[in-house]
Amino acid sequence: MRFRGEIFTLAKLISPITQQEFFDCYNEQLPIFIHGGTASRFASLFSASDVVDIIQKQTFPSSRIRITRSGRDIPPMFYSTRQASPRMDLSRIRGILNKGASLVVCGLEETHRSIGDLAQALELEFSSNVWANAYLTTKQGGAFNVHYDNHDVIVLQISGSKRWHLFGRTEEYPVHICDSARDIAPKAEEKIDTLCAGEVLFVPRGVWHRAEVVDSPSFHITIGIKGDTGAEFVRSAAKDITRQALFRKYLPRVGGEHLLLEHEKKLKDFLHDWVEELSVKSFLDDRDADRPTRSEIVPWDSILIDSETKIWLALRRRSPVSDLDKAEIRVGGKSHKLRPMDRLILQVVGERGIVRFNELIICARATGEIIDEIELATTLTDLAENGLLNISTETEASESQREGRTID
Secondary structure, three states: OOOOOOOOOHHHHHOOOOHHHHHHHHHHOOOEEEOOOOOOOOOOOOOHHHHHHHHHHOOOOHHHEEEEEOOEEOOHHHHEOOOOOOOEOHHHHHHHHOOOOEEEEOOHHHHOHHHHHHHHHHHHHHOOEEEEEEEEEOOOOOOOOOEOOOOEEEEEEEEEEEEEEEEEEOOOOOOOOOOOOOOOOOOOOOEEEEEEOOOEEEEOOOEEEEEEEEEEEEEEEEEEEEOOOHHHHHHHHHHHHHHOHHHHOOOOOOOOHHHHHHHHHHHHHHHHHHHHHOOHHHHHHHHHHHOOOOOOOOOOOOOOOOOOOEEEEOOOOOHHHOOOOOOEEEEOOEEEEOOHHHHHHHHHHHHHOEEEHHHHHHHHHHOOOOOOHHHHHHHHHHHHHOOOEEEEOOOHHHHHHHOOOOOO
16 A cells, blocks of 8 residues: 555565564564665655754644653753743754653654554554654663553664563553552563664564664654453443443342342343343444544645546545445444445455556446446545545655655
């Protein structure tokens, strides 16, 4: 799936291993170092100069930019100007980073187009929430001491290199980060390896780890992946239980123990039948249907379509369009009635990932349908305005000029 410029699908991200090899490790929650990528492989995705641009233009929410050392944040007053309205100061930041601290930029998927495209592509693959943070370290040191995360992490080494120390787990599938004294990292290191520019590391949740700079400056992106758990399934289902008068009734505390036992039996009998009717698939389908889309259509702009117009899904989950035989689908919390042309377009775009208008015409006609190009363009516009598709007429040249890049 290639949206704009150079965008990485999961398969491209983890090359040279296969997607099936990666999913085997992902499902078994086994860490894996992926070597062999070219050093410049992620250079077009995000760079240290992008971080400098963010700081200079002050276009990024300051709350999402941190400087941290050994797991502790440094107060912004130490790297901001002494003005009535403080701004981040590059010279002060440089001085702090030279002492072994790391600059952290959070939530890139919401503000940076290329990272946002990557996050959307990965959400479609994992059917899970995905976000991205950047870490820049210019000297020996690191942002965190040994720790674990309550979500899976994919590390993309952009430049420089880091040596990663992976330990075991103290809890399987953690949903919270515990700071208690008993929560101590295992002493035995299970894996030690160095990640160089263009290489990838997968760290499952719960695996204790730490990283140290080998070749500075080191710049990497961490992609967080957080799926739905059985506990969330139960909590969601339990919300409906209060519709039953039996479960709104007080538990009998007076009148004898036999009343409490009788009430307990009624509760258990009801729960037994109720549990049998629950469906994990329905729970996930509802979650997916309520997930906001990543529509980029500007409401007041006209949508212009020509032969080179690029079309791709605005969805972050595949399930709403996985069964196009339905009369209607729910996407972004809204219901959409499907016409035959809607189904045809969503099917082609869903299979191809991204398609130009002239390619869409060819694919649509290959199904044997008689396609009217005007009707096709009108339907595309409707789907885009309803947040199901994104449409762009920008060429790669115009995008590069807008972003200050040149085309060879």
